[in-house]
Amino acid sequence: GESVGLHLPTLSVQEGDNSIINCAYSNSASDYFIWYKQESGKGPQFIIDIRSNMDKRQGQRVTVLLNKTVKHLSLQIAATQPGDSAVYFCAEKGTGRRALTFGSGTRLQVQP
């Protein structure tokens, strides 16, 4: 069945380093992908998205890479800051589906 999963449940990085959070998906018909950030006590917040006809998209300090050949998605955060500490979810939307399917999440801990 469809699934979206993450390789690492917890990632610990030093402040100022770059962070990379990975996500594998199994639905080859997925046409849209999103990364969400969830801080403690809050609902998930949109970070960045990418469509399946792209392989890279950049935002402010964040970059999403999509490798459709191996069904892999990654989120890169440059110069990680303490405020980046949160749980990060990838999500995908299959063609013709109305709803997103979410991965299990990765906790990013930024050490000062």
Next chain:
Amino acid sequence: DVKVTQSSRYLVKRTGEKVFLECVQDMDHENMFWYRQDPGLGLRLIYFSYDVKMKEKGDIPEGYSVSREKKERFSLILESASTNQTSMYLCASSLSGQRGYGYTFGSGTRLTVV
């Protein structure tokens, strides 16, 4: 500021009770969703609605029902609460025709069934 508002932040209910979780959005979004969030399992879709009075089952609809009588309000109903429904419940909304992006989430309702 646009928002999705969930009526309760914390809720404690007894086994067998009928429980209503309310969600209201002020963005005139067509789509509304209910997910539950459990550690290690991420967000799992319970039900969603793409129009008033319309609903579709998600991946884990058993034990739940929904109601959407008005565009801005989407209610999740636990017909007879059980302890395995103890969870964080998240409501979200989005526009149609934009391929599902731009979900706006509420802050969640943490439900404990005792």
